[in-house]
Amino acid sequence: MNLTTATIPEQVKLPIRIALEVVLQGLRIRLGRSVVTITGVVCGIAFLMSILTGQIVKRGVADEDARREEISRIMSFIRSDLPKLSGHTIGIVGGGTLSEVEARVVEQLAGEAGTILALKGGTPSARTLHGVTLRPVPAAQMAGEASVIFIMGDGNLPDFDWNGFLGQALNNLAAVTAPDVKLPPVLTAERTVQLARAWSAEELEAKSLEARKERFRSIWITVISLLVTVIGISNAMLMSVTERFREIGTMKCLGALSSFVTQMFVLEASIMGLVGGFFGAVLGAAFALTVYVITYGGSLVFSALPVGTMFLYAVGCVFAGVALSIVAALYPAKVAASMVPATALRSTV
Amino acid sequence: MAKIDMKRFQALFEEPGEQEQSVIIRGVDIHKIYRSGPQETHALRGATLDVYRGEYLSIMGPSGSGKSTLFNAIGALVKPTSGRVYIDQVDIAQLDTEELAWLRCRKIGYVFQTFNLIQVMTCLENVTLPMSFAGLSTEEARDKGIRILKMVGLGHRILHKPAELSGGQQQRVAVARALANSPDIILADEPTANLDQSTGQEIIDLFKNLQNTLGVTIISATHDTKMLQASDRILWIEDGVIVKAARPEEMTFTSDKFGAHGHH
Numbered sequence: 001m002n003l004t005t006a007t008i009p010e011q012v013k014l015p016i017r018i019a020l021e022v023v024l025q026g027l028r029i030r031l032g033r034s035v036v037t038i039t040g041v042v043c044g045i046a047f048l049m050s051i052l053t054g055q056i057v058k059r060g061v062a063d064e065d066a067r068r069e070e071i072s073r074i075m076s077f078i079r080s081d082l083p084k085l086s087g088h089t090i091g092i093v094g095g096g097t098l099s100e101v102e103a104r105v106v107e108q109l110a111g112e113a114g115t116i117l118a119l120k121g122g123t124p125s126a127r128t129l130h131g132v133t134l135r136p137v138p139a140a141q142m143a144g145e146a147s148v149i150f151i152m153g154d155g156n157l158p159d160f161d162w163n164g165f166l167g168q169a170l171n172n173l174a175a176v177t178a179p180d181v182k183l184p185p186v187l188t189a190e191r192t193v194q195l196a197r198a199w200s201a202e203e204l205e206a207k208s209l210e211a212r213k214e215r216f217r218s219i220w221i222t223v224i225s226l227l228v229t230v231i232g233i234s235n236a237m238l239m240s241v242t243e244r245f246r247e248i249g250t251m252k253c254l255g256a257l258s259s260f261v262t263q264m265f266v267l268e269a270s271i272m273g274l275v276g277g278f279f280g281a282v283l284g285a286a287f288a289l290t291v292y293v294i295t296y297g298g299s300l301v302f303s304a305l306p307v308g309t310m311f312l313y314a315v316g317c318v319f320a321g322v323a324l325s326i327v328a329a330l331y332p333a334k335v336a337a338s339m340v341p342a343t344a345l346r347s348t349v
Numbered sequence: 350m351a352k353i354d355m356k357r358f359q360a361l362f363e364e365p366g367e368q369e370q371s372v373i374i375r376g377v378d379i380h381k382i383y384r385s386g387p388q389e390t391h392a393l394r395g396a397t398l399d400v401y402r403g404e405y406l407s408i409m410g411p412s413g414s415g416k417s418t419l420f421n422a423i424g425a426l427v428k429p430t431s432g433r434v435y436i437d438q439v440d441i442a443q444l445d446t447e448e449l450a451w452l453r454c455r456k457i458g459y460v461f462q463t464f465n466l467i468q469v470m471t472c473l474e475n476v477t478l479p480m481s482f483a484g485l486s487t488e489e490a491r492d493k494g495i496r497i498l499k500m501v502g503l504g505h506r507i508l509h510k511p512a513e514l515s516g517g518q519q520q521r522v523a524v525a526r527a528l529a530n531s532p533d534i535i536l537a538d539e540p541t542a543n544l545d546q547s548t549g550q551e552i553i554d555l556f557k558n559l560q561n562t563l564g565v566t567i568i569s570a571t572h573d574t575k576m577l578q579a580s581d582r583i584l585w586i587e588d589g590v591i592v593k594a595a596r597p598e599e600m601t602f603t604s605d606k607f608g609a610h611g612h613h
């Protein structure tokens with residue numbers, strides 16, 4: 001042979017751009033087939049997402065139920081004392097931060113009673129209170145005007161003359177909604193009404209047992225749904241790769257390296273996983289929310305919904321879609337890539 | 350991606366026996382056994398052949414005689430069970446997968462009975478794909494692709510998809526693709542079997558033309574005696590062995606059988 005014309009073999013390295021072009025073109029042209037494969041991913045991820053959404057909605061609804069019960073218990077106590085709230089003035093004393101329940105009690109009180117007084121230098125901080133204007137007043141003024149005095153928040157109480165304060169107060173009973181607050185000795189049991197729900201030891205134990213069971217159940221169902229998702233996605237990917245053995249064989253005859261073939265399928269799988277994962281997450285969330293709205297009613301579900309958590313789960317699901325698609329495509333792609341070209345050409349799948 | 354060992358690769362090309370200068374492919378005692386479970390098919394039983402640089406060689410034989418297997422073996426598409434295949438004096442059994450890819454990419458152009466175009470790509474993209482594999486830039490590949498497609502008479506069809514073309518036109522695209530990286534050899538496995546008589550003849554004429562103008566070695570398998578006239582030499586394969594070699598003028602053609610008073 002003529003050595004002078006023999007080209008020195010240069011590394012046949014292909015920019016990922018070429019693989020991407022081939023893949024995008026393939027997805028576009030084989031739109032019907034791609035849609036079928038993506039649908040497989042969508043179904044898998046939608047299933048996963050609906051299970052996860054269901055779990056957080058259920059947990060949220062249970063928490064919200066408990067909160068609502070708590071709020072209505074506190075409100076009904078106030079009503080038993082002051083049947084007509086409107087026109088009355090409410091005073092708040094305390095430290096630390098208001099719990100969710102307390103904040104909502106304040107909001108409700110503001111809506112019905114109107115005026116909310118806060119002790120200057122002795123009021124718990126809170127998230128934004130909707131429709132509430134807290135009027136900071138000195139102790140003497142609060143004692144003179146407030147029909148009910150609440151001790152709220154999880155922090156220490158301000159240090160001042162409680163005795164004199166309650167003595168001057170219109171209502172010399174203080175309503176305590178803070179569960180674990182340490183009361184000064186002067187606030188004896190006769191001068192306070194404990195409104196926070198106190199849990200007995202058995203109740204607490206039952207609760208933690210229930211929580212543990214619930215955690216186990218949710219792990220179990222998540223694992224099962226992940227399995228279903230994996231099976232759905234691998235099936236879709238397997239089909240999409242095997243039906244192209246011929247094309248792979250052709251490419252190998254044209255000088256494609258195995259790594260190029262693998263790269264191509266991994267790219268394709270990630271794109272399909274991304275698209276499928278996104279739509280799956282949206283559909284799954286929508287489906288689960290619809291079911292729970294029908295069961296529990298819209299107001300309960302939406303006020304209980306932890307939007308941030310749900311968003312995180314959705315992002316996780318999209319990632320899962322991409323990762324599972326890649327993992328599922330990797331095996332058939334490797335098989336296809338390592339196939340002898342002639343064998344790949346013969347296959348008529 | 351592992352780097353190719355240049356020294357080794359070059360060394361493989363660097364043992365030219367002077368008197369064998371003109372042999373471009375040599376197959377020595379090639380056996381191929383296909384195994385599927387307990388079933389064994391002895392597709393090649395010691396096929397030996399030389400292909401000369403620049404010739405038009407036809408491999409003739411009935412269906413199932415092992416033409417495709419031989420074609421795949423000398424085209425570095427399958428590993429023979431035993432025996433040697435030399436392409437340009439390189440024993441291809443010694444090449445690793447990347448070197449084989451290099452060989453398939455630049456040394457040999459393949460044409461198949463079923464065209465095997467990539468359906469999702471346009472004609473031009475089908476032709477430029479092997480160029481991308483060889484590392485050509487997109488622009489270079491485009492220009493060259495258009496030039497080759499014009500050469501095979503498809504200058505007006507470059508942006509069509511294979512499915513929009515007739516069988517003959519698709520096979521022309523396949524030929525253009527085989528020519529993409531200016532190979533020394535074109536291996537065609539029954540390239541006319543899926544075409545009608547006159548379209549098939551056009552493909553044969555195209556091969557003849559490429560042989561004459563570019564000096565490409567053409568190896569074409571066929572079981573159609575009408576396709577033999579263009580060839581310089583004909584090898585007859587039967588049950589996995591080359592049983593005779595002949596020149597077309599040495600053969601007497603009858604309707605479906607032919608006899609040769611040739612060599613071997």
Ligand SMILES: Nc1ncnc2c1ncn2[C@@H]1O[C@H](COP(=O)(O)OP(=O)(O)O)[C@@H](O)[C@H]1O
Binds near residue numbers: 385411413414
């Ligand atoms: N990949 C394969 N696996 C099993 N048997 C095969 C394979 N390829 C070819 N054969 C068998 O080998 C024999 C020769 O086939 P082939 O080379 O395709 O002949 P031809 O191309 O002349 O028709 C046939 O009996 C065929 O069935």
Ligand SMILES: [Mg+2]
Binds near residue numbers: 416417418538539
């Ligand atoms: Mg054949």
